[in-house]
Structures are given as structure tokens and as C-alpha cells.
Amino acid sequence: MDPTVVGTRQSRRDDVLDAAIEVFHDKGYAAASIQDVAERVGVLKGSLYYYIDSKEDLLSHVFDTSDEQSRAIMEGVTEMDAPALEKLRSFVYEWSLWHLSNLERASVYFREWRHLDGRQQGAVRRKRREYEGFLIDLLEATKAEGQAAAGLDPRYVCFFTLSALNGLPSWYRDQGGDSAEYIAGAYAEMVVGMVRGTAAASRGRVRG
């Protein structure tokens, strides 16, 4: 066993799972081979089947643990005692920070869900609609409290925002530049500014 390859002090199975996330992030799930994962762990590919059932098994685990963490963020925001606009700011901040703190996991999460089987794909779609519903509710509450522009369409603001956050892992590089907290703050401010600032703009537009 090589302690430089094996992580600090987690179980061997977690090492395998972490290696899989990195490999799937680098090559994409379909192009990545079980052999790639095994090499990163430091065993032969057949040996991986001592820890896993299948290649898809590796992928689906990425989604399970991600779902737990996102649920915690939404619950935290729900329990806040603050105006809707502040809840919105907080949600965007926390969700941005999660993307920045889990770059590989986040990018695998929203890029590779097609390769799950039908049952799990349904679960992912349901989860995504949960984010969307949560954010749309937040935006509508902001409107109801008179803090949002009148012509604002919560559905499109929602898609716009979530897509922007999903893109974080594709350009953010860890070393140098601003901290993850600063960037998450900037993202939160941008969304808040967008929600407050669209007012006059939608004058005279015809719904197509």
C-alpha cells in the first residue's frame, strides 16, 4: 500500500469513490474506464469489484451524497428569519460556495446524469425541480414584499441563475485570484441586483 496515493485516514472504499469523481470529472463518465479509476487508486481494475458492484454504481454514489448536502442548504435558508430578498441572497451565496468547494463533484453532478439508469434519472430530475421550485418561491416572495422589479419572470430568473451557478466549476481555478467566499458573495450580489433592477426594462415588451 502506498500512503501517498491513499488519502489521509478514510476508508479504502471512500478512496475509490473520490478517485472515481476525479476521473469522471477529467474524462467524462463514458470516456473514463474502470482501469483509469483503478490506476488512480493503485490496484488492478478487477480488484475494484471488491468494493463496488458496477461502474454505474460509482457514478450513482456521486449523486446520493450531493443530494444530502443540497438539502441541508435549502433547509438552512428556509429556517432563516429574514426578508425574502435576504433569503435569496443567502441561498445563492451558499449554493455558489458549495459549487466552488466541490468542483469535481458539482460538475459531474450536472453533466453526467444521463448515464444513470431510468430510476435514478427520475430522482435527479425530481431533485432539480425541487431546486427550481424553491428558488421560484423565493423570487415570488421577494416580489410580494415589493423588493423585486415588476416585470420580472421568476421562472426565467430561476433558470438563468441556476445555470450561472452550474457553470462555476468550468471556469474557476483554485489557486490565485479571489477566494471562494468572495466570489460567492459577488454572485449573490449580482442576483440581488438583477432581481431589484429589471423594473423599467420590461416596459413595452410583448409576450411571444
Next chain:
Amino acid sequence: MDPTVVGTRQSRRDDVLDAAIEVFHDKGYAAASIQDVAERVGVLKGSLYYYIDSKEDLLSHVFDTSDEQSRAIMEGVTEMDAPALEKLRSFVYEWSLWHLSNLERASVYFREWRHLDGRQQGAVRRKRREYEGFLIDLLEATKAEGQAAAGLDPRYVCFFTLSALNGLPSWYRDQGGDSAEYIAGAYAEMVVGMVRGTAAASRGRVRG
């Protein structure tokens, strides 16, 4: 030859290229097989090599034609005689509309560039930096003309916006709902609102 499979009146080679885009969009480049493409065209897989040199050849053609169209959009905006904020609105509108009018092509473009060889990957990265530079310049011009919020960081606004547009193909469904033009307009207004509206928000923040 089956006229229901073959397109209206373009060359057979274009049929192959179009089929490839659809298959790559549905399954992802790595998971899609040459056989899948051949089936959609209506020939055996070996026959495709009469039209193409390799599988990667199919992919790289997606990028070539996309680059031409995006260049046209940027040139059109550059030639506008209007305030920077209006140029910005126009750029976001046109670029959104392109994504909505080329759903499969757009999603393949920004998801599958990893599977190109090193030379073409470099070209893609250069092109992407071209968008970013173009948009950042536009944002800085808007600031210089006093139309943008003071605390606004053009780099992050740029990443935020481009990621949001890249996400369009992942949620937009063609039938029903608002027209592509309406959505592109809404996206343009959101960006304009965000640029104008971030002013007071960044008070008291410390760069990390």
C-alpha cells in the same frame, strides 16, 4: 434511399453531420457510437467512412460551423452605433437566440470539447477567451459611460452571464411556452438589470 430519413434538399454529407449532432446531443460523444449515427442516416456504419475520416472528424465539424456563426454575432454588435449598454443588450439577445435556435449544436459545443485533440482544444479555448474578452470590454465600456454599478466586477459578470446562456439548451423545450425571441429578450433585460442594479450592494465587502 428513404426520403423520410434524408433531409429536404441538402447534400448527403450534411445529413451525416446533422445526424451526428443529434446523436452526440442525446448520448454524449463518448457514449455515442458510429453505429448510432449510421442508423439515423440509414446506412451501415462502415459506409460512413465514405463521408468522414474519423469519429472525431464528425465532432470537430460541429465546432467549425459554430465558430463562424458566433463571429458574425460579435461583428454585428461591434458595428452598432449605440451606447455600450445597448450593445450589451443586443449581444446577450443575439447570443441567447443563437443558443435557442441551435439547441443541439450549442449543447454539444460547450459539453464535448474535451474529446477533441490538443490542437482543436486550443482553438476552442482561444475562441472562448474571445467571447469573454468581448463581453468584458462591453461591460467596461458600460462602466465608463456611467451606466453600470460601481462595485461591479466585469470578469464575474462575464462568467455569470455566459454560463447562464450556455445553460439555455438544458432546460428550454421547443413546443409551447414563450417564443425564443421573448426568452432572449427576457435574458437580455436580466443582464441589463444586473449591470445597472448592483450599485449599492457591494458596499462594505472586502476582497478576499
Next chain:
DNA sequence: CACGTTACCAGACAATCGTTTGGTAGATAA
């Protein structure tokens, strides 16, 4: 009619893939 070109098909190729099997050195437990 002869001839070259177009647009394929049929079949094979080596390589790679995910997965299974049987085995085994070393640690632990009885």
C-alpha cells in the same frame, strides 16, 4: 457500348471495454 465515379454493403480487424473467476498472502480469531 465502355469507363470512371458515386454511394454504398458485407465482413473482417485488433483493441478496448466492464465484468467474472479462481486463487492467495497476510492478518485476525478460536
Next chain:
DNA sequence: TTATCTACCAAACGATTGTCTGGTAACGTG
């Protein structure tokens, strides 16, 4: 000591992959 369990290795498996080869029916051109 013997038996059991853990954590692998070595080797093979059938299937699928991208690609190549040789052939050929249909067709336009001289």
C-alpha cells in the same frame, strides 16, 4: 494450530468499439 476473513492479483470472458478492405450495383459521360 487451524479456520476465517480481508484485500487484493492474474487471467480470462464475451461484447462492443472504430476502422479498413474488397466488392458491386447504379449512373453519368464519351
